[in-house]
Amino acid sequence: MRKKTVVLTRFSSIMQDNISQKTAIDKYINDNRLIVDEWIEEDAVSGFKTRLEDRKGLMIIKDMALNEELDTLIIFNSDRIGRRMEMVGFMSLMTECKVKVISVTEGVLNGGCDTDDLLNSIRFWTAQQESRKTSKRVKNGKLAKIKQDGYAGGTPNYGYRVVDKKLEINEEESKIVIMLFEEYVIGGIPKIIKIIEKNKITKRGEQFNRQKILKLLHNPIYIGKKQYQGELIDMPQLRIVSDELFYKVQDIMQNRRTKGTTKYVNKTDALLESILWHQCEDGEIRKVHVDYVKLKNGDKRPYYRCKHCKDVKAKITKNYNSNKIEPLVINDIKSIMGNTDIETLEKRYNKEINDSIKGINDTIDIIQRNIEKKNKDIEKAIKQIENIILGESNLDIEIVNGLIQKLKDEKQGLEEVLNINIDELNKLKNKTSKAIYLLQKYKNFDDIYDKSNDLEKKNILQELIDKIIISHDKIYIDFNIY
Numbered sequence: 001m002r003k004k005t006v007v008l009t010r011f012s013s014i015m016q017d018n019i020s021q022k023t024a025i026d027k028y029i030n031d032n033r034l035i036v037d038e039w040i041e042e043d044a045v046s047g048f049k050t051r052l053e054d055r056k057g058l059m060i061i062k063d064m065a066l067n068e069e070l071d072t073l074i075i076f077n078s079d080r081i082g083r084r085m086e087m088v089g090f091m092s093l094m095t096e097c098k099v100k101v102i103s104v105t106e107g108v109l110n111g112g113c114d115t116d117d118l119l120n121s122i123r124f125w126t127a128q129q130e131s132r133k134t135s136k137r138v139k140n141g142k143l144a145k146i147k148q149d150g151y152a153g154g155t156p157n158y159g160y161r162v163v164d165k166k167l168e169i170n171e172e173e174s175k176i177v178i179m180l181f182e183e184y185v186i187g188g189i190p191k192i193i194k195i196i197e198k199n200k201i202t203k204r205g206e207q208f209n210r211q212k213i214l215k216l217l218h219n220p221i222y223i224g225k226k227q228y229q230g231e232l233i234d235m236p237q238l239r240i241v242s243d244e245l246f247y248k249v250q251d252i253m254q255n256r257r258t259k260g261t262t263k264y265v266n267k268t269d270a271l272l273e274s275i276l277w278h279q280c281e282d283g284e285i286r287k288v289h290v291d292y293v294k295l296k297n298g299d300k301r302p303y304y305r306c307k308h309c310k311d312v313k314a315k316i317t318k319n320y321n322s323n324k325i326e327p328l329v330i331n332d333i334k335s336i337m338g339n340t341d342i343e344t345l346e347k348r349y350n351k352e353i354n355d356s357i358k359g360i361n362d363t364i365d366i367i368q369r370n371i372e373k374k375n376k377d378i379e380k381a382i383k384q385i386e387n388i389i390l391g392e393s394n395l396d397i398e399i400v401n402g403l404i405q406k407l408k409d410e411k412q413g414l415e416e417v418l419n420i421n422i423d424e425l426n427k428l429k430n431k432t433s434k435a436i437y438l439l440q441k442y443k444n445f446d447d448i449y450d451k452s453n454d455l456e457k458k459n460i461l462q463e464l465i466d467k468i469i470i471s472h473d474k475i476y477i478d479f480n481i482y
């Protein structure tokens with residue numbers, strides 16, 4: 001059976017509209033040599049107020065589509081289908097049933113390429129809460145203003161000033177901004193503080209403290225990217241420092257913040273405090289705690305005990321005499337460190353890390369491409385608003401505004417995921433340098449260890465080792481270098 005091509009017309013109460021609608025459809029059909037099997041006419045009801053179920057014409061079309069009788073649906077304009085949220089469902093049903101929907105004024109509505117999807121979203125997406133529309137409109141208006149002149153009210157960032165309600169670079173302040181970035185690379189915050197004190201530099205009369213400096217050094221406005229509601233807006237005219245300098249500073253800050261995260265624990269004088277774990281009867285591993293046993297000669301000796309295994313009365317070894325377990329562990333560590341070919345380990349390690357870095361970079365690429373796509377969609381939608389204002393489009397401006405907000409929300413979601421991945425990447429890079437640093441530092445582990453005092457020994461172990469796990473017959477050592 002040949003599938004049908006159907007025209008849906010909806011008549012309004014204005015006769016002239018109906019005539020021009022019919023003429024336009026006729027012309028389109030002739031121009032495109034289409035053969036129409038059926039005209040379905042609906043009475044004058046407003047699509048905005050009528051529920052989909054009450055639309056008899058649409059219901060007939062829906063049935064035809066579901067019965068696989070329909071090939072093409074021709075309408076005058078998408079607003080003849082309706083504006084309500086439910087119409088999105090109608091359109092997806094058409095697409096699912098492989099029905100091509102052609103709007104005489106707008107072209108094919110479900111063609112499948114990105115642009116069509118976008119236009120469909122614009123055409124069929126509508127904000128559900130009327131009350132939210134106003135604030136969105138205000139926000140959109142504000143965004144447009146920021147894009148135009150970078151200023152949305154409030155005190156301008158250090159390095160800038162407001163002239164004729166536009167943000168521009170303040171020459172005097174921008175020199176200090178450049179100094180802050182450059183000196184940070186050389187000597188960090190202490191160096192900056194020295195210079196500031198010596199030259200009595202203030203932040204518009206206020207003290208330039210560490211917090212303020214760090215906040216400033218983080219702000220992408222200095223490379224011409226203005227933050228606004230989780231979005232970065234390109235404003236190249238506001239650039240004060242080069243990308244190279246800016247990102248160098250970000251890198252250093254990242255490293256300074258995470259470097260030396262090893263927190264040494266020294267609550268007891270037990271050598272393996274905080275790194276010793278027990279593999280319990282149930283297979284789980286749990287950290288052991290330290291207590292002391294008084295010896296006959298009055299001395300106290302540390303014991304490592306698993307509280308869990310004690311509580312459940314496990315029938316495996318759960319208490320370890322420090323005098324016995326420590327030499328075993330140290331021997332193991334010495335033997336591993338002595339037999340570790342640093343070069344091979346470094347190579348293997350680098351390969352693993354590089355693979356992970358590559359994986360994360362790929363993810364970041366994909367997210368960035370998606371963000372880029374959202375940006376383009378937002379641009380297109382903004383263009384639509386221009387068209388509406390110019391009278392070249394009869395889309396509802398509220399719908400387009402709603403879509404822009406939706407796209408922005410989606411973009412913000414993507415950016416959050418992106419940041420998580422970037423953090424992950426930085427941690428990984430940091431881990432690489434730490435591992436190589438440790439490998440080099442403890443090349444001659446035996447020597448260094450044996451020459452150290454008790455506290456130093458504890459610190460060495462805590463720095464080098466993540467976990468030591470004692471099971472019933474084995475000792476596993478998790479180094480921080482793998």
Ligand SMILES: [Zn+2]
Nearest residue numbers: 278280306309
């Ligand atoms: Zn246990």
